[in-house]
Structures are given as C-alpha cells and as structure tokens.
Amino acid sequence: MSLSSRSPAPSPAPPAIVTRLRAAGCVFAEDEARLLVAAARTPAELDAMVRRRADGLPLEHVLGWAEFCGLRLAVEPGVFVPRPRTGFLVRQAAALTRPGAVVVDLCCGTGALGAALAAAAAGPIEVHAVDVDPAAVRCARRNLAEVGGRVYEGDLYAPLPAALRGRVDVVVASPPYVPTRAIGLLPPEAREHEPKVALDGGADGLDVVRRVVAGASGWLAPGGSLLVETSESQAGKTAEAVARAGLVTRLTCDDELDASAVIGTLPVPAG
Known part of the structure; x- marks a missing residue:
C-alpha cells in the first residue's frame, strides 16, 4: 500500500x-x-x-492494485475490488473516527475501509479487519501492515478478540448485498472474477447485513457507531434492522456516487 x-x-x-x-x-x-x-x-x-x-480479467487484478480514496491497495486475482462509491462510506466513518479510536472493518476484502480510515484520521487508530475469504485476508494483511492493522480470517465478529467487546468506536462494513437472483445481471468482470461470497447477499440481499447489524451492539462502546453500505432500494429495510437492534439510526446517501449508508449509534447510558 x-x-x-x-x-x-x-x-x-x-x-x-x-x-x-x-x-x-x-x-x-x-x-x-x-x-x-x-x-x-x-x-x-x-x-x-x-x-x-x-x-475480461478486471484491470485491478491484472495490475495487482486498485486505487481507493487516494491509496494504492494490493489486490489479488479473485479478490473483491473496492468500488469508488464505497468512498462515501469512508467519509461518513471518518467524521466519527477520532485519534486513538478502535475501528473494526467487517467483510473487509482488501482492507480498503480500514486503510482509508487510518489514512484519513488525524492521529493513529487501532484497526481490526475480518473476512471469511483467505485470499482477501492475505491482501488485507499487506494493505494494513503499514498502519499496524490486525486481520482475522473468519465469519463476521466470530474471530475478533473478546477483549474488544464494548470497546469498539466504529464498526464499518461493506457486506455482500446483491440479491441472489441478481448475481447473473452483474457485469462479467464481477460475476466471473470476484468471489460469490463477496457479492451474494441472499434472497433479498440483506442476509449478511442483518447479521452484521444484529451483532454490533455487543461490540460497540457507548456512543460508538455502526456504518453499513447498502443499496438505495435496501436502505429502508437496513435502517429498520438497525433501529430494532437498539441503535439510534440515520440514513445518508450520495446521488452522484449512487451510494447509501445506514448509521446506527449505541446510546450512552443516562447518568
């Protein structure tokens, strides 16, 4: 990187x-x-x-790198390529990330979100990233090494150290949210060369999103925030899930980038 x-x-x-x-x-x-x-x-x-x-191989896979938020990130063949629209999610998360913050990047792929947040922060932050795909984990370890990020292979929150429970300031996730029936409609570069696990979000595209949301409150510090990328058509249901999880919810979007993010904040206990 x-x-x-x-x-x-x-x-x-x-x-x-x-x-x-x-x-x-x-x-x-x-x-x-x-x-x-x-x-x-x-x-x-x-x-x-x-x-x-x-x-037909994606240009980023041919070059071995992708540009994202001003960074040059290592990308191996078969690993999800970070999209420009996800830069909107980074900007929303950066506004909530203070020096010394503990940040968790779920479904991290190349580690793009964690790397971009570390670069944008006014001071050092503690980055933890998780992906289920071994190839993605290898890329993320390369891309996060410079900022001391720790990368874990496994399913969502499962491989994170228990010591992080209740200490995380920002959970950021760009999970798979393409409905299964729509996978075949994706450009060939995506459907033929990127892992299905990074694209397929289940019947309505929200299977993984719901699991990310359901687990967040057990890891967030009081006042900490979860930020999830989703599509415009799924934003309403995602916001409902975040609210049901007990988080103070807001929805934000960028029409130019066709980007939507749902943000949920864990309330600070009264008194």
Whole structure:
C-alpha cells in the first residue's frame, strides 16, 4: 500500500494496445493501456497483461492494485475490488473516527475501509479487519501492515478478540448485498472474477447485513457507531434492522456516487 496514488507520468499508450483493448470492450482503453505500459517490466509481460485484460480479467487484478480514496491497495486475482462509491462510506466513518479510536472493518476484502480510515484520521487508530475469504485476508494483511492493522480470517465478529467487546468506536462494513437472483445481471468482470461470497447477499440481499447489524451492539462502546453500505432500494429495510437492534439510526446517501449508508449509534447510558 502507498499513502499516495501519485506516480510518475504514464508512458504513452501504443496505438496497437489501445486498439486491442477497445476491441475487447474496454471503455477507457487509452487510460488502461497507459497503466499497463507503466506496470509492465518487459515486452513479454506487457503482452501477457494486455491479453489477460482483453480476456475480461478486471484491470485491478491484472495490475495487482486498485486505487481507493487516494491509496494504492494490493489486490489479488479473485479478490473483491473496492468500488469508488464505497468512498462515501469512508467519509461518513471518518467524521466519527477520532485519534486513538478502535475501528473494526467487517467483510473487509482488501482492507480498503480500514486503510482509508487510518489514512484519513488525524492521529493513529487501532484497526481490526475480518473476512471469511483467505485470499482477501492475505491482501488485507499487506494493505494494513503499514498502519499496524490486525486481520482475522473468519465469519463476521466470530474471530475478533473478546477483549474488544464494548470497546469498539466504529464498526464499518461493506457486506455482500446483491440479491441472489441478481448475481447473473452483474457485469462479467464481477460475476466471473470476484468471489460469490463477496457479492451474494441472499434472497433479498440483506442476509449478511442483518447479521452484521444484529451483532454490533455487543461490540460497540457507548456512543460508538455502526456504518453499513447498502443499496438505495435496501436502505429502508437496513435502517429498520438497525433501529430494532437498539441503535439510534440515520440514513445518508450520495446521488452522484449512487451510494447509501445506514448509521446506527449505541446510546450512552443516562447518568
């Protein structure tokens, strides 16, 4: 991981590569070609990278990294690629994350949320991240090593240290929320190259979301907050679940990014 996405000016994109990528349906063929040329160490490696991209592998998997919130994050083939819309969730969580905060990133994938929050915080924070997918855990460990993040393999809250119960200031999650019946409608890059466990949210898309919400109050500190990414159509039901869990609930969205987040805060006991 790098704390800046800035890099030297990219090399010019050879027209032949642009043509190959455009023929394969890459909308931003020139930009992608420049990135591939800059990343390849030899002509043979460049040819292999272009071929993999033309065959439909996500650009981030070909490059081995994804840009997210100004960070360059390691991404292995088969690992969920963080989406630009999730930057909205990061901004909402960053506003609640103070120096020294304990942050838990559930369904962490590459560890993008934890890494971005650590970069945005005004001082050091304590990051814990969890994913059920071993490949995602490997990526998250690479991406969070610089900030001292701890990454656990397992199901949601299950692998977290018991000592964190009642101490967590922010739980942030971008769980799978695509309804099972809609998986086949996703772009091929997602449905063919990203793990189904990172996409499939069950019949209504909220199976994992509900479990994230149900467990949150046992881990949050008084005044701590849960932030969950969801779709606009699912936001109402997600907010209802958060309220039923005893959290003070609010819904926020960004129309430009097509992003929605539900935020629930554990009340501070009176007196």
